[in-house]
Amino acid sequence: ETGVTQTPRHLVMGMTNKKSLKCEQHLGHNAMYWYKQSAKKPLELMFVYNFKEQTENNSVPSRFSPECPNSSHLFLHLHTLQPEDSALYLCASSPDGSSYNEQFFGPGTRLTVL
Amino acid sequence: AQTVTQSQPEMSVQEAETVTLSCTYDTSENNYYLFWYKQPPSRQMILVIRQEAYKQQNATENRFSVNFQKAAKSFSLKISDSQLGDTAMYFCAFMDSGGGADGLTFGKGTHLIIQP
Numbered sequence: 664e665t666g667v668t669q670t671p672r673h674l675v676m677g678m679t680n681k682k683s684l685k686c687e688q689h690l691g692h693n694a695m696y697w698y699k700q701s702a703k704k705p706l707e708l709m710f711v712y713n714f715k716e717q718t719e720n721n722s723v724p725s726r727f728s729p730e731c732p733n734s735s736h737l738f739l740h741l742h743t744l745q746p747e748d749s750a751l752y753l754c755a756s757s758p759d760g761s762s763y764n765e766q767f768f769g770p771g772t773r774l775t776v777l
Numbered sequence: 778a779q780t781v782t783q784s785q786p787e788m789s790v791q792e793a794e795t796v797t798l799s800c801t802y803d804t805s806e807n808n809y810y811l812f813w814y815k816q817p818p819s820r821q822m823i824l825v826i827r828q829e830a831y832k833q834q835n836a837t838e839n840r841f842s843v844n845f846q847k848a849a850k851s852f853s854l855k856i857s858d859s860q861l862g863d864t865a866m867y868f869c870a871f872m873d874s875g876g877g878a879d880g881l882t883f884g885k886g887t888h889l890i891i892q893p
Binding site for chain 1: 781802810812814819820821823824827829868880881882883884885886
């Protein structure tokens with residue numbers, strides 16, 4: 664059991680819905696990440712927050728909107744998604760944005776877009 | 778941009794055998810870090826081992842060790858005395874030394890199955 668939790672664990676939504684994914688870490692970390700894991704593709708980095716500042720937006724469509732209100736919480740707001748957005752969305756955290764630091768992952772949210 | 782290639786989509790070995798998972802990467806950076814992550818069926822990704830590119834000595838963690846060949850840009854993972862609990866997806870990952878702002882670049886993964 665790591666100190667990174669994600670809710671919900673499973674989500675099914677229509678293309679016109681608006682939903683949010685939540686990530687919470689209890690490790691005292693200052694950097695948080697969103698990754699997308701699709702079948703037969705490498706994990707793709709989506710967003711990085713370091714000390715609550717967004718430092719990376721990896722060419723993610725605007726229908727994905729991140730929010731980091733504090734160092735412990737990270738949200739991914741979803742609206743007007745496409746079926747190809749169905750994937751496992753993983754949140755991770757690390758002490759800070761340093762390269763050497765291990766990233767601790769949450770269990771993921773399995774998203775299905777109908 | 779960095780790329781990470783894992784050429785073995787799936788491997789299967791008997792319990793107690795030794796298995797090696799391959800990983801190659803492409804980068805123009807000289808300083809960077811390499812990682813192997815494990816994702817068991819429960820899907821919680823955990824770090825197995827990491828290697829700093831400036832260190833010539835291969836990293837080891839109990840039954841896990843790496844063979845890091847910087848010139849060849851190769852970073853294989855060896856699992857000795859494999860156990861049933863080693864069954865998982867294994868991902869090779871890269872991060873340059875410029876900071877975690879770029880996050881990790883992952884390979885597609887190798888599904889390792891340990892047979893009883």
